[in-house]
Each structure stands twice: as structure tokens, then as C-alpha cells.
Amino acid sequence: MPLKKTQKREHWASKFGFVLAATGSAVGLGNMWRFPYKAGEFGGGAFVLVYLIAVIAMGIPVLIAEFIIGRSTQKNPVGAFRALRNNKFWPLVGWLGVLTGFVILSYYCVVGGWILKYIFSSLTGTFQTGAAGVRFESFLASPAEMVFWHGIFMGFTIFIVRGGISSGIEKWSKILMPAFIILLLILMINSLFSPGAEKGISFLLKPDFSKLTREGILEALGSAFFSLSLGMGAMLTYGSYLDKDTNISVSSLEIAFLDTFCAIIAGLMIFPIVFTYNVDPKVGPGMFFITLPEVFASMPTGQLIGFTFFVLVAFAAITSAISLLEVVVSFVMDEFGWTRKKADYLLGFVIFVAGIPSALSFNLWSGFTAWGGKNIFDILDSLASNYMLPIGGFFIAIFAGWILTHGEKEAEIKKVENAFHFYDIWHVLIQYVTPVALLIVLLYTTGALSFF
Ligand code: PFF
Numbered sequence: 001m002p003l004k005k006t007q008k009r010e011h012w013a014s015k016f017g018f019v020l021a022a023t024g025s026a027v028g029l030g031n032m033w034r035f036p037y038k039a040g041e042f043g044g045g046a047f048v049l050v051y052l053i054a055v056i057a058m059g060i061p062v063l064i065a066e067f068i069i070g071r072s073t074q075k076n077p078v079g080a081f082r083a084l085r086n087n088k089f090w091p092l093v094g095w096l097g098v099l100t101g102f103v104i105l106s107y108y109c110v111v112g113g114w115i116l117k118y119i120f121s122s123l124t125g126t127f128q129t130g131a132a133g134v135r136f137e138s139f140l141a142s143p144a145e146m147v148f149w150h151g152i153f154m155g156f157t158i159f160i161v162r163g164g165i166s167s168g169i170e171k172w173s174k175i176l177m178p179a180f181i182i183l184l185l186i187l188m189i190n191s192l193f194s195p196g197a198e199k200g201i202s203f204l205l206k207p208d209f210s211k212l213t214r215e216g217i218l219e220a221l222g223s224a225f226f227s228l229s230l231g232m233g234a235m236l237t238y239g240s241y242l243d244k245d246t247n248i249s250v251s252s253l254e255i256a257f258l259d260t261f262c263a264i265i266a267g268l269m270i271f272p273i274v275f276t277y278n279v280d281p282k283v284g285p286g287m288f289f290i291t292l293p294e295v296f297a298s299m300p301t302g303q304l305i306g307f308t309f310f311v312l313v314a315f316a317a318i319t320s321a322i323s324l325l326e327v328v329v330s331f332v333m334d335e336f337g338w339t340r341k342k343a344d345y346l347l348g349f350v351i352f353v354a355g356i357p358s359a360l361s362f363n364l365w366s367g368f369t370a371w372g373g374k375n376i377f378d379i380l381d382s383l384a385s386n387y388m389l390p391i392g393g394f395f396i397a398i399f400a401g402w403i404l405t406h407g408e409k410e411a412e413i414k415k416v417e418n419a420f421h422f423y424d425i426w427h428v429l430i431q432y433v434t435p436v437a438l439l440i441v442l443l444y445t446t447g448a449l450s451f452f
Contacts, residue, residue: 009074010165015246017170019254022229022238024173024319026259027180029111030227032313033288035263036204036270038223040281042216045207048264050217054224055256058437061429062230062393063252065400068412070239071248076331077233080240085403093395097233100388101327104232106355107380108324109157112317113149113359114139114289115310122307127297136289146359151352157321158348161329164340165241169322176315183312184262187305188269196275203281204267214444221441226385228259231393234323237330248413249422262316273299288313325351386445394438401431 012018039047073080078094117139121127139145160172191197229235239248270292274281277295296306328351329343338346357365361376369375374382400409413423 009241011241011243012170012246013166014170015251017166017174018238018242018246019251019258020177021170021173021319021323022235022251022255023258024177024316025229025234025238025323026227026255026320027177027262028227028229028316028320029108029313030223030320031259031263032266032316033111034223035227036267037287038216038219039204039267040271041211042213042219043208043211044203045205046209046212047216047220048205048267049207050212050220051224051263052260054221054437055228055260057429058221058393058434059224059228059230060252060256061426061434062225062396062400063228063235063256064248064413064426065396065430066230066233066235067239067242067248067252068400068404068409069396070233070236071242071244071246072408072412074240076240076334077236077327078331079334080233080236081399084408085399090399090403093392093399094233096388096392096395097231097236098328098331100232100384100392101234101324102351102354103380103388104384105157105321105324105328105351107358107377108317108321109154109352109355110146110150110358110377112153112157112314112321113146113151115314115317116153117145117149118289118293118310119307119314122296122303122310127293127302127306132290132293132297133286135293136286140362143360143363146362147356150355150359153318153321154348154352154355156318157325158344160318160322161325161348162341162344169326172322173319176319180312180315180319181262183308183315184265184269187309187312188265190305191269191272194272194276196277197272199275200271200273201268203275204264204271218441218444221437222385222390225389225393227263228256229320229323231389231391231396232327233392234327236396237327238323240330249426387442390438390442390445394435394442397430397434397438401427401435 012021035051039051041047069080069084073083075083076094077097078091081090081092081094084090121135160168162168163171191200194200225231242248270287271281273295274287274291277298279291279295292309293306296302296309299305325344325348328347329340332338332343332347333340358377358380361368361378366375371379371382409427410423413426
């Protein structure tokens with residue numbers, strides 16, 4: 001493919017802005033939605049423990065690898081691999097990343113739309129006891145409403161990405177992420193004063209290893225990966241807007257810490273109210289859209305708390321969605337010389353259209369199932385998070401661990417950052433631990449391995 005000479009590369013205006021934007025990408029529905037209910041399902045603290053190990057052994061090493069590849073080339077995922085090793089294979093890993101971004105964004109915006117719909121509903125005062133389940137069902141059953149809110153969410157995403165790196169993504173992350181963290185802490189403190197606080201905390205943090213099945217272990221590994229936005233070049237792309245004086249290892253630790261912190265705080269916000277109102281903590285994905293609204297309806301200040309809760313989740317979701325769109329946008333800008341405006345509007349629209357089947361999979365197309373009864377939405381989610389991300393992550397780890405030379409890597413991280421032999425520790429993890437762990441996850445998911 002001819003490489004067109006493109007616009008001058010944009011850069012983050014500050015290190016702080018970059019860390020917030022990357023944290024914004026990481027903190028999303030994965031933390032707020034997936035993490036708490038998976039923790040609830042697989043033994044609370046035992047799950048959290050495996051999750052933490054996964055963040056340290058696989059998450060942080062791949063995060064650093066993506067930043068190294070991105071910053072050293074200043075390019076999108078495809079261009080970055082091609083710039084480093086121009087052969088038939090490695091650029092394909094970039095292609096896989098761009099495709100994964102496309103797929104995840106298409107259904108992520110559908111859930112984003114549900115959240116906007118709930119914000120809207122809470123403004124019009126419609127949390128009612130006993131009705132949340134029925135309301136959610138009837139919302140899911142309405143194709144027009146689902147597609148409408150999906151489109152609105154995509155509209156916000158397109159709007160922010162249109163502003164570019166420093167005056168779009170960074171500017172909005174600097175507003176939305178601090179607001180998110182403040183709201184999260186306020187709601188958590190409010191929950192900790194509820195009668196169910198003690199039970200909620202021990203449910204989340206006290207390890208119950210008997211519930212930690214092998215499925216739970218794999219889920220913890222996969223969740224850590226999804227939650228840190230790894231394996232598809234989103235962090236690689238954000239890294240490509242970095243300048244040389246940002247410390248990659250310190251930033252990576254900050255981002256991973258903030259992401260994990262937000263996941264745990266989200267659990268500390270949710271479980272105390274779940275126990276106060278005696279609802280089953282293992283209700284799965286419906287927890288967000290049925291259980292919690294039900295709880296809000298029976299709280300004295302539930303309308304306000306419910307509204308705040310969904311605003312908070314919307315902020316988390318939108319800062320993740322923009323990073324997904326940015327991967328695809330930066331790819332066509334770099335590779336085909338499109339302007340940001342054209343890439344953003346056109347691809348945003350195409351991905352919106354690609355998301356419609358996911359929205360319809362809850363109503364008109366609900367009869368279409370495959371892969372053990374999964375609807376289109378679930379198929380895409382499972383394909384992307386259980387297969388595409390770990391495959392992408394595996395090859396990124398191999399590339400960083402075995403293909404790049406020490407010289408290439410040290411140019412990005414050793415120079416300024418050799419305290420605690422950080423580079424050496426990272427290198428052992430990315431060469432051996434991370435790829436082996438990801439390979440086990442993959443083999444197990446594909447059914448090739450079933451011994452443990
Ligand atoms: N990290 C996001 C979340 O936890 O919801 C999801 C995500 C965003 C995954 C961006 C991958 C990505 F590139």
C-alpha cells in the first residue's frame with residue numbers, strides 16, 4: 001500500500017493529559033459493569049487477587065510494549081509494525097488491532113446508548129419499584145429506541161474525536177475523568193454508610209477460593225486485558241502521540257493503578273447497596289440495568305443517586321469509546337492521507353451502521369443465534385474479548401519480547417528509567433510470562449486445552 005505523506009503528527013499537550021486520556025480509555029464498562037459482577041460470581045476477593053496478578057504479569061508488560069511500539073514509530077498500529085519490521089506478517093497484527101477496534105466499538109456504543117437512555121429516564125423520574133425488569137425488557141424490545149440511543153452515543157464519540165488529540169480527546173478527558181473519579185468517590189462513600197456496607201465489602205474483598213473455578217481464573221485474565229484496553233493497538237495509538245520526554249514505565253504504572261483502583265471502587269460502590277436491599281449479587285449483566293434501578297427506586301434519594309450513577313458510567317464509557325474510534329481514524333489518516341474530519345465522520349457512521357445488528361439482536365433479530373445460543377451482540381463480544389484481544393496481545397508480547405532488539409527498546413524506556421532494574425523485570429515478563437499466560441488463556445478458550 002502506498003504510504004501517503006500526511007499531516008504533521010499531533011501530540012498530547014501534557015503528560016498529565018496523556019495519563020488521563022489513557023486512563024479514560026482503560027476505565028470503562030469493563031470496570032464498572034464486567035468487573036463487579038464477575039467478582040461477585042467467582043468468589044470476591046479470590047477473583048480480585050487473580051485479577052491483580054494478571055494486571056501485573058500480563059497487563060502492565062503489554063501496556064509498556066504498546067507504548068514503546070507506538071512512540072518509537074509515531075504511527076497507527078499497521079504503520080507502526082510496518083515501520084519496525086516490514087514483512088508479510090507483522091503488519092497483520094496491526095490490521096487485526098484495527099479490525100478489533102472496529103468490532104468492539106460497534107457493540108460498545110449499543111451499551112453506551114442504554115446508559116444514555118437511563119440518564120434520560122432518571123431525569124424524567126422513572127425509576128419505579130417493581131418495574132425495572134419490565135422496563136428494561138421493553139426497552140430492549142424496541143428496535144427504534146435501541147438504534148436511536150446507539151446513534152446518540154456514537155454522535156458524542158464522533159464529536160470528541162473530531163477535535164483531535166490535544167483539543168478533543170485530551171481536553172475532554174481532562175474534564176470527564178476528574179468528574180468521573182469525584183462522582184465515583186461520592187457514591188462509594190454514600191454506599192459505605194449504608195447498612196449493607198460490611199457485607200458488601202467482605203463479599204468483594206474476602207477471598208472465597210471455593211468459588212474461584214478455572215473459568216473464573218480465565219475470566220480474571222481476560223477481564224484484566226479488556227479493562228486495560230490492551231491487545232488491539234489502542235494504547236499503541238495513544239503512545240504514538242507521545243513525545244520523548246514522557247516516562248513510559250511510570251505512566252504505565254499510574255494508568256494500571258488508576259484502572260484497577262476504579263474497578264475496586266466501583267465494586268465498593270455497588271455491593272453495599274446490593275446487600276442493603278437484599279438483591280442477589282450474582283445477577284450478571286442485568287445488575288446494571290435492572291437490579292440497580294430497582295434499588296434506586298426504593299432509596300429515599302434514589303432518583304438523584306441513580307442519575308449520578310448513570311452519568312458517571314456514561315463518562316467512563318465515552319472516554320473508552322473515543323480511544324476505540326481513534327485507532328481506526330488514525331489508521332486511515334496515516335495510511336490513506338484522509339483528513340481527521342473525513343475519517344471521523346465517515347468511519348463513525350460506518351461503525352454506527354455496523355452496530356445496528358447488535359442493537360437488533362435483542363429484538364428483531366433475536367432469533368438469530370449461533371455458538372451455543374449466543375445472539376449477535378454476544379458473538380461479537382466473545383469474539384473480540386476472548387479471541388481477538390488475547391491473540392493481538394500475544395503477538396504484541398512476542399514482538400516486544402523477541403523481535404525488537406534491546407537497542408530499539410532501550411531507546412524508549414531504559415535511558416531515564418532504570419531504577420529497580422525495571423527494564424530487566426519487564427523484559428522477563430514480556431518474553432516468557434505474558435505470552436505463556438495468554439497462550440494458555442487462548443488454548444483453553446478454544447477448547448484445545450482442558451486439563452486444568
Ligand atoms: N477498557 C475499556 C473498558 O474497560 O470498558 C474497553 C476497551 C476500550 C477495550 C478500548 C479495548 C480498547 F481498545
